[in-house]
Every structure is written in structure tokens, then in C-alpha cells.
Amino acid sequence: MSKRKNYLIIAIAIVLLAAGLIMVKGLQDPSAFLNVLSYVLVGLGCILFGRGMGQTVSARVLQQYPETERKMQIERFDERNIVIRHAAKSKAYDVMIYLFGALIIAFGLMEVGIAVILLLLAAYLFVLATALYYKSKYEQEM
Amino acid sequence: MKNRLEALRKARGLNQEELADALGVSRQTIGSLENGRYNPSILLAFKIADFFDLTIEEIFIYEEESK
Numbered sequence A: 001m002s003k004r005k006n007y008l009i010i011a012i013a014i015v016l017l018a019a020g021l022i023m024v025k026g027l028q029d030p031s032a033f034l035n036v037l038s039y040v041l042v043g044l045g046c047i048l049f050g051r052g053m054g055q056t057v058s059a060r061v062l063q064q065y066p067e068t069e070r071k072m073q074i075e076r077f078d079e080r081n082i083v084i085r086h087a088a089k090s091k092a093y094d095v096m097i098y099l100f101g102a103l104i105i106a107f108g109l110m111e112v113g114i115a116v117i118l119l120l121l122a123a124y125l126f127v128l129a130t131a132l133y134y135k136s137k138y139e140q141e142m
Numbered sequence B: 001m002k003n004r005l006e007a008l009r010k011a012r013g014l015n016q017e018e019l020a021d022a023l024g025v026s027r028q029t030i031g032s033l034e035n036g037r038y039n040p041s042i043l044l045a046f047k048i049a050d051f052f053d054l055t056i057e058e059i060f061i062y063e064e065e066s067k
Helices: A003-026 A032-063 A066-077 A079-110 A114-141 B005-011 B016-023 B027-035 B042-052
Strands: none
Touching: A003 A032, A032 A066, A066 A079, A079 A114, A079 B027, B005 B027, B016 B027, B016 B042
């Protein structure tokens, strides 16, 4: 990831963190939505800040050890490692499809409410639609 | 798919790490190729052939897989 992208992520993280903290401290009697939103912003800010700082620091350290950086690049772009990563993702996708199905049925039997089931169903269908979209895309490209 | 990678590498006096370094792949990939657990992409096969100054057919032996 480029330096500029890392700095952009850190900047966005600081803005989100600041906005979240201002909302947590500043809002008098916030609605339930704003209350949740403020904590979501703080959480998102923390995640992005950690990621951005981690990437920046590791890039700086690796600059001093070019041999280690080269080895890490080889490990990352090694074709067998890529094949393994893709195969693992593919298996995880297969498991997720069954898990989603089981969860929808379980939630239905537990009578948790139609909104939850519909949201889960929408997520399930979105995942399937994404898989179909990329299948058709790659069929045209390859 | 069988191959002569291990024999060729040893004939050159290289260890797996050195060959991996020269080809820009991990040591584990060389190990897997030598054991026949992993078949390389056509690009890597060309790289290997180029490295040893041989053709792909001289390194990799195609065998019809038993069904």
C-alpha cells in the first residue's frame, strides 16, 4: 500500500474518531440512532487508525531491511501461496453458504422477528449475487 | 506431474532456498514442486526452464492422470 494511501487512512480515522468523541461528549440527550452512530464512528476510527499506523510503521521499519522486505514480497506474491489463499477462501465461502442457510432456518424457528430474518436473507442473497456477478465477469475475461 | 527439478537443482549445486531466490518464489514452493504436490503455472514453468536453459518438456513429464 502506498504511503499516501496510509496517510489518507490515518487522516480519515482521526476525523471519524474526533467526530465520534465529540458526539459522545457533546450531544445532550441524543436519540438512540445518534448514540449508536457516535460509538460506531469511534470504533471505525480506532480500527482505521490502527490499520493505517500499523502499515506506516511496518513500511518505515522495512525500509531499513530491504532484504526482509524482498522476502516478504516473495511470500506475498508466491503463486503457490496465492493458490492456497484462494482455495481456503473458496472453502470458507462454501461453509458460509451452509451457515447462512442454517442461521436463517434457526432464526425462523426461534421467531426472532421478520426484520432480522429479512436482513439476513438480503445478506445471503447479496453474497450469492456477488458470486454470480464475478463468475460472469471472469467468464468474459478469461 | 513428475519433474526433474530436484536432480537439476542438485546438479547445479543449489539448495532449495537459493533456487527459490533465483526464481522469486518461496522455498516451500520449490519443495512442493520437487515432491510433485504442486504443479506450477505456465509462467513459473517457463521461468524454471529458462533458469536451467532447458525446455519445459525436458523438466516436467506429463502423465495422464488416472481417474
